[in-house]
Amino acid sequence: MNIAVIGAGNMGAGLARLFASSGHQVVIGARQPEKAAALAAEIGSQVQGGGIAAAVKLADIVVLALPYGAAAEALKEAGDLSGKVVVDISNPLKPDFSGLVIGHTTSAAEEIQALVGKAVVVKAFNTVFAQLLPREARAARPLQVFVAADDAAAKAKVTELAASAGFEPVDAGPLGNARYLEPIGMMNIAFGYFLGRGPTVAPAWASF
Ligand SMILES: NC(=O)c1ccc[n+]([C@@H]2O[C@H](COP(=O)([O-])OP(=O)(O)OC[C@H]3O[C@@H](n4cnc5c(N)ncnc54)[C@H](OP(=O)(O)O)[C@@H]3O)[C@@H](O)[C@H]2O)c1
Helix, strand or coil: CEEEEECCCHHHHHHHHHHHHCCCEEEEECCCHHHHHHHHHHHCCCCEEECHHHHHHCCCEEEECCCHHHHHHHHHHHCCCCCCEEEECCCCECCCCCCECCCCCCCHHHHHHHHHCCCEEEECCCCCCHHHCCHHHHCCCCCEEEEECCCHHHHHHHHHHHHHCCCEEEECCCHHHHHHHHHHHHHHHHHHHHCCCCCCCCCCCCCC
16 A cells, blocks of 8 residues: 655654555655655665655555644645545644543544545544554554544555554444544553553453
8 A cells, every 4th residue: 555654753653664564655744854754764665755745645545643733734735635545543632631622522533534625534543552553562462443434445445554564453433433432542541641551551342
């Protein structure tokens, strides 16, 4: 798959490295193109890096590895997104991590869908800490990725992408279920950082 990872922070770097090592063509886009280029050079394996619009142009799947509050500005820079799959991985946190800035009647994913017009948004990866992106960090057991989307083909693509990177994708229903996935991401942060479990915890859905 041709994947643009927008953002070169913890998640952007981790996902770019993971997807490249899983056999995908990866291009990193950042507001500071030199940062993306340096990260791409560090990862190697033919990863490219530069500006946001240039990265988006080369990709079918665009992963927004940005704070939710930065999505609108970055999407303005992104250019034409028609026909692309946009993956929203965000937990729309308050700046002091005390909660979420939106929820109940909407979600970050739905708000991003409203911004991207003819692109299709898929919610995924928001419950996976950056520390668990490397395959070796999750070798002990399968790690679930909840995938929510309204478009079946887009959901299938992101499901395939997650599986190719060694995750256990879980169909989480329509995009509106991001209203529930985002609070689960927040609870995971609470377990990881405020309740003493550390950032290698992750939620899992099980049948008994
Ligand atoms: N970290 C985790 O474990 C984790 C887990 C699940 C989901 N998430 C979600 O993943 C997303 C990224 O988190 P992160 O931990 O990777 O954050 P991060 O390390 O702080 O990186 C954020 C990236 O966003 C870029 N950025 C910020 N404002 C921007 C703007 N206005 N326009 C363009 N780029 C902008 C930053 O660029 P500069 O370098 O130029 O500042 C940086 O590359 C968040 O939505 C978060 O909720 C994180």
